[in-house]
Amino acid sequence: MNAGERRLVSLAAALIGDSAGLSISESKLVAHARPVDPHVLAHTRAQILAGQDLLGTEFCSLRSATQRRQYGATYTPTPIVDAMVEWAHAEISTPARVVDPGAGSGRFLIAAAHKFPNAELIAIDVDPLATLMLRANAATRGFTDRLTVHVTDYRKLTLPTIAGPTLFIGNPPYIRHHDIGQEGKTWFAATANRFGLSASKLAGLHIHFFFKTRELAQTGDYGAFITAAEWLDVNYGSALRRMLADGLGGTAVHIIDPKAQPFADALTTGAITCFRVGSRPTEITMRSVASLGDLAPLGRGRAVAWRDIASAPKWSMFVCERKQAPAGFIELGELLRVHRGQVTGGNDIWIDNEAAHDLPKRYKPFSVTSARELFAAGAELSSTKGLHRVIDLPEDLDILDADERKAVQRFLAWARRHGAHESYIAQHRRAWWSVGLRAPAPILCTYMARRAPAFVRNAVKARHINIAHGLYPREPLNEGVLAAILAYLRRHISTTGGRTYAGGLVKFEPKELERILLPRIEDIHGYLAESEAAPQALDGSRVGIGRGHSQEHLSL
Numbered sequence: 001m002n003a004g005e006r007r008l009v010s011l012a013a014a015l016i017g018d019s020a021g022l023s024i025s026e027s028k029l030v031a032h033a034r035p036v037d038p039h040v041l042a043h044t045r046a047q048i049l050a051g052q053d054l055l056g057t058e059f060c061s062l063r064s065a066t067q068r069r070q071y072g073a074t075y076t077p078t079p080i081v082d083a084m085v086e087w088a089h090a091e092i093s094t095p096a097r098v099v100d101p102g103a104g105s106g107r108f109l110i111a112a113a114h115k116f117p118n119a120e121l122i123a124i125d126v127d128p129l130a131t132l133m134l135r136a137n138a139a140t141r142g143f144t145d146r147l148t149v150h151v152t153d154y155r156k157l158t159l160p161t162i163a164g165p166t167l168f169i170g171n172p173p174y175i176r177h178h179d180i181g182q183e184g185k186t187w188f189a190a191t192a193n194r195f196g197l198s199a200s201k202l203a204g205l206h207i208h209f210f211f212k213t214r215e216l217a218q219t220g221d222y223g224a225f226i227t228a229a230e231w232l233d234v235n236y237g238s239a240l241r242r243m244l245a246d247g248l249g250g251t252a253v254h255i256i257d258p259k260a261q262p263f264a265d266a267l268t269t270g271a272i273t274c275f276r277v278g279s280r281p282t283e284i285t286m287r288s289v290a291s292l293g294d295l296a297p298l299g300r301g302r303a304v305a306w307r308d309i310a311s312a313p314k315w316s317m318f319v320c321e322r323k324q325a326p327a328g329f330i331e332l333g334e335l336l337r338v339h340r341g342q343v344t345g346g347n348d349i350w351i352d353n354e355a356a357h358d359l360p361k362r363y364k365p366f367s368v369t370s371a372r373e374l375f376a377a378g379a380e381l382s383s384t385k386g387l388h389r390v391i392d393l394p395e396d397l398d399i400l401d402a403d404e405r406k407a408v409q410r411f412l413a414w415a416r417r418h419g420a421h422e423s424y425i426a427q428h429r430r431a432w433w434s435v436g437l438r439a440p441a442p443i444l445c446t447y448m449a450r451r452a453p454a455f456v457r458n459a460v461k462a463r464h465i466n467i468a469h470g471l472y473p474r475e476p477l478n479e480g481v482l483a484a485i486l487a488y489l490r491r492h493i494s495t496t497g498g499r500t501y502a503g504g505l506v507k508f509e510p511k512e513l514e515r516i517l518l519p520r521i522e523d524i525h526g527y528l529a530e531s532e533a534a535p536q537a538l539d540g541s542r543v544g545i546g547r548g549h550s551q552e553h554l555s556l
Contacts, residue, residue, distance in 0.1 A: 001032055004062040005129065010034045012055060012129075014041050015048075015136035022135075023151040025128040048140045055133040056105030073127065076107055076171045076226060079292040084224045084272060085111040087298035088167050091222055091276070095119050096164025099216075101154040101209050102173045106134035112169065113143040119167070124150045124157055155187055155212050168216075168223030172209035177202045177236075184208065191215060192239055195247065200236035207231060210240050210273075214248050219278030222249075224298070229255050229271035232315040244284075245310040249276040252285035254298055255319055274298060284309055288319040328523050333514025335485070335521070336471045340447060340510055341368075341464040342437050344390065345425025348418075350435055352389035355414040358407040360400075364389035367437065367463040371446045371454070374468060379490060380457040381444065387462055395431040437463040441470025442482055443489075448507040455489040457482070469510060477521075484524045489516070 001009070013019065013033040022030060047054045056075055063073075085108065088095070096119060098112040103123035113121055121143060125131050131149050138144045150157060159166075177185075185201050191211045192199035206227040213223060231237030232253070244250030256270035272295075274285075286309075287301030304318050312318070332338075344350040352364055367390040368374060374381070393408060394400075400408060412433055415421070426432040440461035446454045447468055455471075464470055473482075493516060518524065 001029070002062075004058075006032050006034065008055065008058055008062065009129065009132060010036050011041070011044060012132040012136040015045065016132070016139050023128065023131070023149070025151050026132055026135075029128050029132060045140050048137060053105055053107055053110075053137070055136060056107065059105060059129070059133060073102075073104060073130065073173060074171065075104055077292065078107075079295055080226055080270070080272070081107050081111050083296035083298055084108070084169055084226065085115050086296055087224060087274060088112075088169060088222070089115050090297070090299065091274075092165055092167070094164075095167040095222075096162050097122060097166040099159070099166055099168050100124065100170040101157075101168065101213065102170050103134055103149075104130045104171075106137045108170045109134065109147070110137055110141060112167070113138070113141065113146075116167075119146070120162075121147045122150070122159070123147065124152060124154045126151065126153055154209055155184070157212070157216065159216050161218070166217065166221040168213050168221065169225070171226045172206040174228050175205035177204055180205060180208075195243065197239045197242055199239055202234075202236040203239070204228070204236075207236065207240050210243065210248065214243060214277070217248075217277040221277040222275060223277075224272055224274045226270055226272050229269035229316075232271065238313075241315060242310075244273070244275060245306060246280060247278070249279040249281070250274070250284050251276050251281060252287070252298060252301060253315065254285075254287045254289055254295065254301065255316065256292070256295070257288065257290050272298065280306065282306060286315070286318040326517070328520055329517045330520055331514060332471075332489075332516040332518050333511075334474075335477070335518070336443070336473055336514070338445075338510035338513045339438055339441070339470050339472065341466045341468050341470065342435055343425050343466045344435050345423040345429075346418075346420050347465075349415050349420040350391045352391060356391050356411050359391060359393075359411055360404050360407070361389075363393050364391055365437065365463045366460065367465060368444060368468050369465055371448070371467050374444055374446050374454045374456045377456050379486065380459050381462060382459045384460050384462065387460075390435065390437060390463060390465060392435045392437045392463070393431075393433050395434045437465070438470055439463075439472075441472055442477075443471040443486055445469040445471060445508075445513065451506070452493055453489075453508055453513070455486055455493070457486050469508070469513060471513075481521055481524075484521075485518065488518060488524055 009029050010033040013030045014036040019027065019030055044054055053075075060075055095116055098109065098116060098119050099122045100106075100108045100112075101124050103109060103125045104127075106123060109121050109123055112119065121138075123131065123134055125134070128151050131151050135144070135147075135149060138147045154172075184205075185199075188203060188208050188211065189199040189201075191208075195211070195214065206225070210225065213225075217223075231240050232255070250273065252272075252274040254272040254274075256272070283303040283305050285299075285301035286304050289295050302318070309315060309318060347369070351369055356364065366384040366387045368381070369388045369390065373386060376386070391411075397405060397408060415433070420426060421432045429436065440463060441458055444456045444458050444462075444464055445468060447466070458470075477485075519526075
């Protein structure tokens with residue numbers, strides 16, 4: 001425990017006063033507490049009573065977003081908390097119990113304690129420092145007598161049956177599947193199976209919390225969770241989408257525009273999901289919100305029939321209006337095919353290394369292996385300097401001469417010792433040693449970033465792996481047309497049309513890129529000339545682009 005955390009523990013312990021009833025892990029922290037200046041204590045108490053989460057704010061300053069990531073802890077802004085609690089009050093004015101599965105310093109439970117003065121309050125969090133802050137807030141605000149704190153994993157929680165509805169509300173921790181242990185993934189698979197659903201090992205912890213809530217809840221219970229929004233579209237979210245359509249009882253999804261930055265210390269998406277357990281309404285409300293100020297009330301939105309949304313592979317389509325191509329525009333896919341680069345199955349093996357030193361150069365082509373290489377190139381990749389070679393051996397090794405064959409066999413023996421032949425990708429190739437890079441693409445494009453895609457002319461004919469897309473003409477296009485298409489894409493394409501993931505990453509799949517709108521070939525030079533002459537807006541975009549069409553028309 002560092003000095004800042006010891007100060008925070010000391011302050012929380014002083015506000016709590018009586019340490020009876022603390023968990024073992026909380027008591028261990030309190031053992032490090034030191035006396036607190038009475039003036040500091042009085043000031044902190046006054047700030048808490050004035051509505052400030054002083055402890056939670058200090059906690060977020062002491063622990064960086066990276067440090068808090070191990071707990072999936074992202075503290076929720078007041079406008080989101082207030083909107084969700086107000087929605088809950090409008091739905092059922094008197095829940096018997098309020099459960100926050102990732103309580104942190106208690107922002108949701110503090111609001112719920114005020115709004116529902118007779119409700120039992122249950123907080124769950126794995127971080128004892130967070131629960132100490134919650135207890136301190138509760139002691140200061142006077143709701144300790146109806147608060148129960150569990151310092152545990154929500155997935156291990158049991159709840160007694162009570163009379164009256166339970167409100168489940170909060171911000172479930174966001175932890176990616178890479179950081180979820182096998183025990184957690186096994187739990188998720190078994191739980192999903194009990195509900196007749198298939199679980200994906202790629203699901204993040206917030207998806208697990210929805211399933212645990214379904215396991216705990218009774219018919220008539222209800223809730224609202226704020227989570228990352230990618231579950232609306234990605235494959236691993238399909239189990240949650242099905243559960244919302246049947247059993248968990250989804251009533252509304254409010255998607256917060258990533259540009260609104262719903263969380264000040266994290267570049268992430270946000271979706272508030274409202275549900276009423278055991279009911280299946282005939283429709284669900286879908287809404288996109290441009291700013292936190294527009295969030296409340298949560299009753300607004302577009303009604304979508306369950307029969308339409310239950311079978312949809314992606315749910316964001318119900319809030320993203322598909323615009324018709326303006327006159328004179330076509331989809332990029334009419335001119336160019338988009339292919340994502342090949343997956344190597346082990347970059348440490350297949351990106352050039354000392355073990356591959358003697359391999360023939362023709363089987364080690366220069367390749368784009370990092371998005372940074374395309375961002376750094378600007379409009380044109382004109383040099384192989386800084387690029388790495390990717391080992392791309394032929395499937396048929398009999399075409400090699402004797403010396404080449406010996407060099408290849410030495411390399412493959414080394415690769416086997418490092419398990420290259422056992423990777424999932426290698427086992428599903430016709431020959432485990434043959435990566436199968438695509439032919440050089442005239443235009444390369446980044447696949448995922450926290451900015452608009454970078455389009456780059458591939459003058460050196462580099463290959464690319466799966467961090468980039470290649471754009472290939474469907475029919476031969478001359479250099480002038482390719483240059484014009486590239487220039488248009490570089491000037492006008494934004495993040496619109498991609499999928500925004502937690503962390504603020506925007507990903508474009510091949511089909512999404514192919515839906516980008518371009519002027520027809522015969523018109524593109526004219527549009528470029530007009531955009532050059534157009535005045536520039538404060539955000540760097542062009543005003544009056546495209547003969548009367550605003551920039552929002554230029555991508556889907």
